[in-house]
Amino acid sequence: MKKTQKTVDTQTPIKQIQAIFSSTPASALYLLNEQTKEPLSIRVKAFLEHIASDYLEELTPLTEQLNYIDLANWLKINETYFEGELTKTLKQKLANGYTATNVSRNGMPVIRYSRTIIEISPDLIYSAIEQHIEATMLIHYGSSTGRKETIRFLTAMTTQDVNHINPFGVLVLDELFSEIIAGFEKNGIPVFSAEH
Numbered sequence: 001m002k003k004t005q006k007t008v009d010t011q012t013p014i015k016q017i018q019a020i021f022s023s024t025p026a027s028a029l030y031l032l033n034e035q036t037k038e039p040l041s042i043r044v045k046a047f048l049e050h051i052a053s054d055y056l057e058e059l060t061p062l063t064e065q066l067n068y069i070d071l072a073n074w075l076k077i078n079e080t081y082f083e084g085e086l087t088k089t090l091k092q093k094l095a096n097g098y099t100a101t102n103v104s105r106n107g108m109p110v111i112r113y114s115r116t117i118i119e120i121s122p123d124l125i126y127s128a129i130e131q132h133i134e135a136t137m138l139i140h141y142g143s144s145t146g147r148k149e150t151i152r153f154l155t156a157m158t159t160q161d162v163n164h165i166n167p168f169g170v171l172v173l174d175e176l177f178s179e180i181i182a183g184f185e186k187n188g189i190p191v192f193s194a195e196h
Contacts (some may be wrong), residue, residue: 013065025082033081043069083147090154095125097165098173113181
């Protein structure tokens with residue numbers, strides 16, 4: 001019984017830290033993609049100690065109990081998961097921001113282009129980003145590099161401080177929807193679905 005309790009106690013700190021990284025995939029990806037010769041385990045330790053000393057003092061006891069090599073291996077194994085979660089977050093923030101931009105422009109959630117007005121929603125915009133931007137990156141660069149390029153491009157469309165859509169992001173989505181609407185006007189069929 002004591003041995004089981006000890007195993008549970010030693011697993012608790014790493015699970016708690018894993019939960020933090022799972023909820024902040026950008027932090028995990030930053031550490032994984034940092035261009036340095038320093039081993040990942042040392043970078044993770046320095047990162048967590050910095051967070052504990054400057055922001056979350058309650059992390060200090062956890063950081064003292066971790067096996068950083070195991071944590072670094074867990075981060076590497078889960079890199080694709082972190083990329084997927086960050087991509088979802090960025091698409092949702094851009095979809096929400098673009099919807100708000102068009103409500104501000106038009107007084108309602110619509111896009112006006114040429115002779116067409118379409119009602120929009122964050123789900124519709126999310127799907128357009130997924131099907132036209134993300135899919136293009138994955139097709140052009142392949143799965144691994146495509147995920148990274150998608151994150152890079154979507155990040156370029158957001159503001160740095162609060163991760164909302166920036167003017168470049170608005171321009172990209174304006175162009176995307178003008179092409180979608182032009183295709184609809186020409187062919188009479190939508191070029192994407194609203195599923196995600």
